[in-house]
Amino acid sequence: MLDRHWAELDLAPLSAGAILKTSQLPVLTEHGAISAATDGNALRHLLIPLQGRRRILTGRIGGALRITERALQDDDAYGRFADIVCTRRDLDDVFTGLCADVLVALEADGRRPYRTTLAVVNRWRQLFSGVPRVLTEAQEVGLAGELLVLLRLLEKDPGAVRFWSGPEGGRHDFFDGVHAIEVKSTYTTSERRTFDVHGLDQLEAPQGGCLALAWQRFERTARGRTVGELVAEAARLCDDESELWLRLAHVGYRPALMDDEGALRVSPVEGRWYEVDETFPRLTTASLESPVPDGVLDVHYTVDLAGVHSPALDDQAVDAFLAAMGSTS
Numbered sequence: 288m289l290d291r292h293w294a295e296l297d298l299a300p301l302s303a304g305a306i307l308k309t310s311q312l313p314v315l316t317e318h319g320a321i322s323a324a325t326d327g328n329a330l331r332h333l334l335i336p337l338q339g340r341r342r343i344l345t346g347r348i349g350g351a352l353r354i355t356e357r358a359l360q361d362d363d364a365y366g367r368f369a370d371i372v373c374t375r376r377d378l379d380d381v382f383t384g385l386c387a388d389v390l391v392a393l394e395a396d397g398r399r400p401y402r403t404t405l406a407v408v409n410r411w412r413q414l415f416s417g418v419p420r421v422l423t424e425a426q427e428v429g430l431a432g433e434l435l436v437l438l439r440l441l442e443k444d445p446g447a448v449r450f451w452s453g454p455e456g457g458r459h460d461f462f463d464g465v466h467a468i469e470v471k472s473t474y475t476t477s478e479r480r481t482f483d484v485h486g487l488d489q490l491e492a493p494q495g496g497c498l499a500l501a502w503q504r505f506e507r508t509a510r511g512r513t514v515g516e517l518v519a520e521a522a523r524l525c526d527d528e529s530e531l532w533l534r535l536a537h538v539g540y541r542p543a544l545m546d547d548e549g550a551l552r553v554s555p556v557e558g559r560w561y562e563v564d565e566t567f568p569r570l571t572t573a574s575l576e577s578p579v580p581d582g583v584l585d586v587h588y589t590v591d592l593a594g595v596h597s598p599a600l601d602d603q604a605v606d607a608f609l610a611a612m613g614s615t616s
Contacts, residue, residue: 437451484589
């Protein structure tokens with residue numbers, strides 16, 4: 288809906304002397320309707336009605352995200368608004384996610400629209416700071432591996448985006464409080480089944496819970512799928528698209544920075560799932576004979592699945608593990 292309103296505003300002419308082109312959205316608060324807007328530079332805005340004479344702090348919220356107090360008047364009405372704008376077009380998708388979150392929050396409670404809006408904005412503000420980065424091929428393959436696991440979860444639970452904890456700094460890539468999944472993806476022509484582990488807790492099951500390892504080997508092929516295509520499928524399946532975009536932004540994914548024609552297309556050519564138990568080859572704090580010495584900041588090591596003596600989980604066992612995620616929450 289937001290993209291449609293902004294697209295229509297882009298095609299409309301800017302009236303003489305006008306600063307913004309506005310379009311009222313179907314979301315009402317106790318102080319009036321929310322509006323989408325664009326300016327002469329095609330930047331996107333969201334206008335939140337302000338109550339009475341209330342004043343707001345204006346300026347930069349975080350990097351490319353700004354807020355100003357704006358008075359608008361037409362032939363029929365005069366109003367004051369908090370004008371939220373993203374000053375970088377390459378972050379349009381992230382800004383859309385933020386605005387969608389704002390609209391959902393205001394539909395639920397429109398009594399204090401500005402206060403509710405700020406609460407949402409503060410959650411997103413860090414994603415508008417810094418310089419955008421292009422994902423390396425290894426990072427794209429890693430993201431593709433996590434998205435494939437996410438798609439399997441979404442097929443069972445449209446709200447499964449909430450389990451994708453890795454982008455938000457979680458110890459494991461997916462976690463529901465009891466069940467955890469660590470995803471490892473390789474992109475190589477070698478048939479060796481190896482992966483790198485970072486830290487002594489990455490292959491350590493959560494306290495009182497269980498951990499599964501999802502290992503996948505990808506190859507580049509014209510018949511493969513791009514990260515963008517996997518994201519589009521996840522957005523179609525999930526029931527909270529703004530949560531999906533928030534996590535994607537955390538890992539550095541920006542659709543505007545992805546070249547559709549030259550995008551990396553990969554296919555999983557092999558995949559194995561394991562239960563990470565006491566017999567699985569790994570290093571943990573508990574497995575060391577002595578404590579980690581002072582001054583050792585991190586531990587990196589490589590696991591060869593040829594050294595795993597327990598059998599890989601079959602599809603039925605994997606489906607049962609995925610179906611169990613969220614069942615105890």
